[in-house]
Every structure is written in C-alpha cells, then in structure tokens.
Amino acid sequence: MDNSGTEVFYIVLLGFVLMLLMGSFIVTMVIIHRQKQLQNQQKLAAVRAEYEKTIINAEKEIRENTLTQVGRELHDNIGQLLSLAKMNLASSKPEKVSEGKSMLNQIIKEVRALSKSLNLDWVESITLEDFIQNELAKLESAAFCQTQFEKKGEEIPLDKDKKIILIRTIQECLNNAIKHAKAHTISFGMYTHSGQFIISMKDDGVGFDTSQVRSGSGMYNLKSRMNAIGGEFALQSELGKGTEIKLSLPI
Structure with a gap:
C-alpha cells in the first residue's frame, strides 16, 4: 500500500508540475504573441506615417x-x-x-x-503619359534638348496619392537631367515587363560614376519615395555614356 500510495503521489505531483509547465508555456506564448502583435502594429504605424509624410512632401514640392x-x-x-x-x-x-480684344480672351484662358x-485635383484627371508628354514639350519649346517618347501596352490605373509621388519622382529625375546631364536627347519609355509597370528615362549626357554618389545627393530620396508606394528605383550611369533611370511598380 505504501509503495502504491507513493506512486500515486509522484504521479499526481508529476501531473501538477506538467500542468504548471504547460500553463507557463501557454502564458509565455500569449505574451510573445501579443508583443509581436504590438511590434507589427508599431511597424505598420511607422510605415503609414512615412507614407503620409512622403505624400505631403511630394504635394508640397x-x-x-x-x-x-x-x-x-x-x-x-x-x-x-x-x-x-x-x-x-x-x-x-x-x-x-x-x-487687342482677341488677346484679352486669350489672356483669360491662360489665367484660367x-x-x-x-489645385492638385488635376493629378486625378491627367494620365502619366500626358504628364510626361507635357514635360517633354516644355523642354522642346525651350530648345533645351531633343526629346523622345515611346509607349508599349496600357498604363495601369493608380490612385491619386501614388500618382502624386510618381509624378514628383519623374519631375525630380528630369530636373536632375536638366541641371547636370548636358544632354542632347532625353528619352522616356512606358511599358510592362514581368508583372511590372515601368517608366524609363534615358539621356545621352555626361553621365557620372555611381560609386561616388552619396545619400545626400537626392538618390536616397528618390528610392525611398518609390519604396513608399511599393515600387523600385534603379539607376545606371557611366561617365561619358549618359544615364538611365527605371521606375517600376508591380501590376
């Protein structure tokens, strides 16, 4: 009887210890899960805040x-x-x-x-193709350089926020080319490839050594903007051989 009672006691004690361990394990897993949820929420909040900051900056610019x-x-x-x-x-x-009266009518149209x-509402009504064509027409009319545009496939629909960021990125790339490239021709392409909607910009200017590009040169800003809308920014350049930039978004 004593041996039997001792065995029962150890069995009960072992079961109790196992229950404590199991309970501790469950509590630990719940705490870890909640911590991960909190971290994920904080990350999502940070990503959202960065996205909204990017949109605000793009609108301002x-x-x-x-x-x-x-x-x-x-x-x-x-x-x-x-x-x-x-x-x-x-x-x-x-x-x-x-x-003179005819000129006044023309002036009224220009002012309108x-x-x-x-008003940034024009962003919703214009296509990226029309925007790029308008920007290139400005370069042509200013006799800055020759321009080319080629489109293959259809433009993907974008919400206003993404389009604002993409438009500002295109503007900044063009401004960089105008300031630094000394190009004779600037070419744009718009096409789809491997599930990506791509806008490419090439110039035949002086180019530069990409290994010497610092984060403060503006390239980091362009990359972060594309990342904010789920896209990618890629740049290739070589001294004396011009520069090519690709902006890509998943379809």
Missing part, C-alpha cells in the same frame, strides 16, 4: 514647382500679352482694337489654365 512655373508664365507670357493688348486697345485703328494648375 509639386505646388512649389507649379508656383515657380506660374510665376514664369505670368512674367514671360501673360505679362507680354497684357502689354500687347494694352497697346492695341489704345490704338485708333479698329483692326488693332479687335486684335494657370489657376487650375494650382
């Missing part, structure tokens, strides 16, 4: 870029038209007065177009 363009148009284009209209309207010749550009 686009507005600043637009204001610069509006100021230039007011000074160089509309200002000149107003001066000519004033001269014509002050003339005693009926045909000159008529020409500029006012629309100050």
Whole structure:
C-alpha cells in the first residue's frame, strides 16, 4: 500500500508540475504573441506615417514647382500679352482694337489654365503619359534638348496619392537631367515587363560614376519615395555614356 500510495503521489505531483509547465508555456506564448502583435502594429504605424509624410512632401514640392512655373508664365507670357493688348486697345485703328480684344480672351484662358494648375485635383484627371508628354514639350519649346517618347501596352490605373509621388519622382529625375546631364536627347519609355509597370528615362549626357554618389545627393530620396508606394528605383550611369533611370511598380 505504501509503495502504491507513493506512486500515486509522484504521479499526481508529476501531473501538477506538467500542468504548471504547460500553463507557463501557454502564458509565455500569449505574451510573445501579443508583443509581436504590438511590434507589427508599431511597424505598420511607422510605415503609414512615412507614407503620409512622403505624400505631403511630394504635394508640397509639386505646388512649389507649379508656383515657380506660374510665376514664369505670368512674367514671360501673360505679362507680354497684357502689354500687347494694352497697346492695341489704345490704338485708333479698329483692326488693332479687335486684335487687342482677341488677346484679352486669350489672356483669360491662360489665367484660367494657370489657376487650375494650382489645385492638385488635376493629378486625378491627367494620365502619366500626358504628364510626361507635357514635360517633354516644355523642354522642346525651350530648345533645351531633343526629346523622345515611346509607349508599349496600357498604363495601369493608380490612385491619386501614388500618382502624386510618381509624378514628383519623374519631375525630380528630369530636373536632375536638366541641371547636370548636358544632354542632347532625353528619352522616356512606358511599358510592362514581368508583372511590372515601368517608366524609363534615358539621356545621352555626361553621365557620372555611381560609386561616388552619396545619400545626400537626392538618390536616397528618390528610392525611398518609390519604396513608399511599393515600387523600385534603379539607376545606371557611366561617365561619358549618359544615364538611365527605371521606375517600376508591380501590376
């Protein structure tokens, strides 16, 4: 009986110890799971905050870029038209007065177009193809360089926020080429490949040594913006052989 009672006691004690261990294990796993959930929530919050910060910065830069363009148009284009209209309207010749009135109508249209550009709602109504074509047309009209554009396949639909970031990234790439490339030709391509929607930009300018590029040069900013919308930024360049940039987004 004593041996039997001792065995029962050890069995009960062993079962109790196992229950404690199992309970401790479950509690530990629950705590670890909750900690991971909290960490994941914090990571998601950080990613969301960075995404929203990227959008705000892109919107701000686009507005600043637009204001610069509006100021230039007011000074160089509309200002000149107003001066000519004033001269014509002050003339005693009926045909000159008529020409002055026609100029006023043109000025009204120009001012309306500029006012629309100050509102970022235009981003939703314009396609990336039209935006790129407009930017290239500006370079052509300024006699800065020759431009080319090639499109293969259809443009993927994008929400306003992603399109804003992509537009600002394209603008920044173009600005870098204008400032540094000394290119004779700038070419854009838009196509799909291996499940990716790709916008490529090439120039035949002076190029540069990519190993010498520092994070502060702006390339890090371009990469982080593309990462924020789930895309990638790739750059290839060589001294004397120009530069190629690819912006890609998963379809």
